[in-house]
Amino acid sequence: MSGLEIPTWDPQTAMLIGAILVEAVLLYVGYGGLERLVGPRLMRVIVGGSKDVQ
Incomplete structure (x- = not known):
């Protein structure tokens, strides 16, 4: 039967x-850290200096 073979891994x-999986995890962690560092400042600039943004 065609299509039922077990594939072998090269x-x-x-x-x-x-x-690729390691790169994806590193990018996820890196962008998450960057967002935590820059995100609040950027939101203050965008919102216009509001003190409500933490």
């Missing part, structure tokens, strides 16, 4: 997928 493919 080591290079597995390393590429792992590298």
